[in-house]
Amino acid sequence: MEFGPHLMLAVLEGALQAAVLALMASGLSLVFGVMRVVNVAHGEFYMLGAVGAWGVTSFLGISPILGFAAALVVAPVLVGLLAAAVDVTVLKRLSYDPERTIVATIGLLYVLQQATLMTYGADARPVAEPFSARIALPWVEWKDGLQLFWPWGLYTTGYRLFVIAAAVAVLVGLGLVMKHTRLGLMMRATQADGEIAAAFGIPVERVYAMVFGLGAGLAALAGVLIVPITQAHYLMGGDALLMSFIVVIIGGLGSLGGTLVAAVLIGLSEGVISVFFSPTLAKILATLLVAFVLIFRPQGLFGKAAR
Amino acid sequence: MRRDYLVHGALLAALLVAHFLLPAYHHGVMARVMVLACFAIGYNVLFGYTGLLSLGHALFFAAGMYGAGMPMHLWGTGPGAAFAMGVLAATLVALVVGALALRTAGVAFMIVTLMFAQAGYLALLLASRWTGGDQGIVIAQAQRQLWSIDLSAEGPRYLAALVLFGVCLIASLALMRSRRGRVLIAIRENEERARLLGYDTFAMKLMAVTLSGTFAGVAGAGYGILFGYVGASFATVQYSIYPLLWVLLGGAGTILGPFLGTLFMYYLVDTASDLTSAYLLVVGVVLILLTLFAPGGIGGELRRRLWRAMP
Numbered sequence: 001m002e003f004g005p006h007l008m009l010a011v012l013e014g015a016l017q018a019a020v021l022a023l024m025a026s027g028l029s030l031v032f033g034v035m036r037v038v039n040v041a042h043g044e045f046y047m048l049g050a051v052g053a054w055g056v057t058s059f060l061g062i063s064p065i066l067g068f069a070a071a072l073v074v075a076p077v078l079v080g081l082l083a084a085a086v087d088v089t090v091l092k093r094l095s096y097d098p099e100r101t102i103v104a105t106i107g108l109l110y111v112l113q114q115a116t117l118m119t120y121g122a123d124a125r126p127v128a129e130p131f132s133a134r135i136a137l138p139w140v141e142w143k144d145g146l147q148l149f150w151p152w153g154l155y156t157t158g159y160r161l162f163v164i165a166a167a168v169a170v171l172v173g174l175g176l177v178m179k180h181t182r183l184g185l186m187m188r189a190t191q192a193d194g195e196i197a198a199a200f201g202i203p204v205e206r207v208y209a210m211v212f213g214l215g216a217g218l219a220a221l222a223g224v225l226i227v228p229i230t231q232a233h234y235l236m237g238g239d240a241l242l243m244s245f246i247v248v249i250i251g252g253l254g255s256l257g258g259t260l261v262a263a264v265l266i267g268l269s270e271g272v273i274s275v276f277f278s279p280t281l282a283k284i285l286a287t288l289l290v291a292f293v294l295i296f297r298p299q300g301l302f303g304k305a306a307r
Numbered sequence: 308m309r310r311d312y313l314v315h316g317a318l319l320a321a322l323l324v325a326h327f328l329l330p331a332y333h334h335g336v337m338a339r340v341m342v343l344a345c346f347a348i349g350y351n352v353l354f355g356y357t358g359l360l361s362l363g364h365a366l367f368f369a370a371g372m373y374g375a376g377m378p379m380h381l382w383g384t385g386p387g388a389a390f391a392m393g394v395l396a397a398t399l400v401a402l403v404v405g406a407l408a409l410r411t412a413g414v415a416f417m418i419v420t421l422m423f424a425q426a427g428y429l430a431l432l433l434a435s436r437w438t439g440g441d442q443g444i445v446i447a448q449a450q451r452q453l454w455s456i457d458l459s460a461e462g463p464r465y466l467a468a469l470v471l472f473g474v475c476l477i478a479s480l481a482l483m484r485s486r487r488g489r490v491l492i493a494i495r496e497n498e499e500r501a502r503l504l505g506y507d508t509f510a511m512k513l514m515a516v517t518l519s520g521t522f523a524g525v526a527g528a529g530y531g532i533l534f535g536y537v538g539a540s541f542a543t544v545q546y547s548i549y550p551l552l553w554v555l556l557g558g559a560g561t562i563l564g565p566f567l568g569t570l571f572m573y574y575l576v577d578t579a580s581d582l583t584s585a586y587l588l589v590v591g592v593v594l595i596l597l598t599l600f601a602p603g604g605i606g607g608e609l610r611r612r613l614w615r616a617m618p
Contacts, residue, residue, distance in 0.1 A: 038414050038417075038418070090595060090599065093599055094598060094599070098413060098414050099360050099413070099414075099417070100598050100602070102360075102362075102414070102417060103360075103551065103555070103594055103597075103598050104594065104595050104598045104599070106548060106591075106594055107590070107591040107592065107593070107594030107595035107598070108591065108595065109591065110587050110588060110590050110591025110592075110594070111588060111591035111592060111595065112591075113587070113591075114585035114586075114587050114588035114591060115585070115588065117584070117585045118583065118585045118588070242425070245418070249418065278433070280429050280432055280433045281433060283425075283429050284426050284429045284430055284433065287422045287423075287425045287426040287429070288422070288423075288426050290418070290422045291407070291408075291418075291419045291422040291423055291426070294411055294415045294418060294419050294422075295407055295408070295410050295411055295419060296410075298411065298415060
């Protein structure tokens with residue numbers, strides 16, 4: 001394959017990464033924005049979504065597409081409820097103190113991860129792709145005038161396109177909810193000032209539980225969407241957490257728009273960087289970038305100056 | 308004042324007596340616990356007394372470990388000089404990381420330290436030609452001889468660990484009894500007010516990070532030399548979480564707390580790993596329970612019930 005089609009494949013792969021990353025990071029960003037809680041267990045909710053998808057599809061045992069559709073609804077909802085329960089039983093009792101909640105969510109990380117190891121086991125398990133259409137892609141070249149041709153090996157699957165479309169749809173939906181509904185208004189009011197919001201009769205505690213559940217649900221949804229491509233494993237949360245941390249910080253802590261821009265940029269560039277450098281070096285550069293952004297530009301590369 | 312030194316001296320004496328009484332298995336465990344407690348003491352200087360929560364102390368521990376282990380492995384340096392190099396390496400790394408990370412505060416400080424430690428861990432893997440990467444470095448027994456004492460044998464190892472622990476314990480007690488130690492506590496309680504009183508809080512916090520890194524380096528270099536293995540697994544996030552856990556369990560802001568927490572947690576994890584492969588579950592449960600019900604830890608309870616002026 002020549003360079004052009006190769007690059008196109010890399011971009012498609014990057015777009016898939018970006019879509020999943022954007023879903024997950026927007027959950028983390030939402031929780032930090034509204035609650036000022038850094039949820040270190042966010043990667044485990046992603047992992048639970050993937051493992052849940054495996055559980056639902058293998059428990060139902062029906063056709064891949066129906067089973068997957070069920071998993072797409074059931075797993076994020078269950079994970080969201082679990083997270084809301086954690087919020088009420090643990091985080092609320094710490095009165096959302098930033099440092100103590102981090103320690104508690106580190107504990108939660110171990111509990112969820114190790115409980116999964118005890119029940120689900122240490123194996124990576126696959127989930128069948130719900131549909132397996134392969135779509136060959138055309139490439140344009142100048143040879144006695146414009147010509148379309150279909151290079152061998154340049155293709156994507158219908159499922160990958162579906163993941164990208166689903167992520168975009170969910171994120172657009174999230175944006176609309178935040179902007180135009182009463183619920184979104186309550187969340188934004190709580191984000192701006194929890195005490196004053198409470199004084200105006202907004203049930204702040206319920207908003208917190210809901211936001212924490214919603215954030216976890218978004219991570220779980222990302223997990224369900226990715227599992228037919230990568231398989232479910234109990235340690236898959238770690239790398240995902242690191243990547244979404246990077247995205248949220250580069251995009252500016254707590255800003256949803258910045259998070260999305262950063263997710264697309266980082267998802268797309270990750271593939272390219274890994275081609276030119278070793279993946280380990282790419283990760284070192286990424287972690288150092290995060291540290292230096294926090295030190296010298298704490299509002300994020302795309303954020304506005306702090307209020 | 309005198310009573311403080313008496314109590315802590317008594318602990319050291321008890322540990323010396325234990326050297327002759329403990330059965331072989333617990334004797335070995337106790338040597339490990341004492342070296343790791345030095346790590347916890349260093350963490351406590353920063354977290355318990357200065358009020359700065361770092362998630363990157365594995366970097367300092369690993370700097371001490373590799374700073375001592377790599378010269379021994381690559382150039383055949385003796386354990387004494389290697390130990391000094393390890394401690395120096397950890398101090399320098401802590402100074403640089405502190406100077407950068409202290410420009411942030413709170414949650415950002417935690418994430419910055421976490422990211423530096425992660426970068427350090429990945430760098431160890433990347434430089435596998437010198438560091439041994441995943442495999443790490445095994446330090447040969449023949450190299451672990453100091454003044455013709457075999458540090459790899461059970462007895463000398465225990466006593467060497469006791470010396471390290473004793474020095475760290477008394478040093479941290481002396482530090483916290485000193486004027487500078489009082490200023491650190493003042494920063495924990497109210498940094499604005501400490502600055503208002505004319506203290507250079509940035510310089511004091513930088514001193515705390517550097518000293519804390521030095522203690523961690525003592526533990527890392529000691530662990531590598533005494534137990535003969537230097538590995539990248541000691542640079543992972545887990546080894547940044549452990550000292551936090553030990554200090555929280557033992558009691559943040561108490562001199563004895565780090566040792567008590569390390570001792571209890573070591574036996575807890577040891578027991579749990581006999582029962583299940585998912586022994587880290589215990590770590591998670593203890594962390595959550597501590598933050599919920601006993602933010603003061605064992606030391607906090609002791610101070611509340613028995614000894615109000617416990618240092």
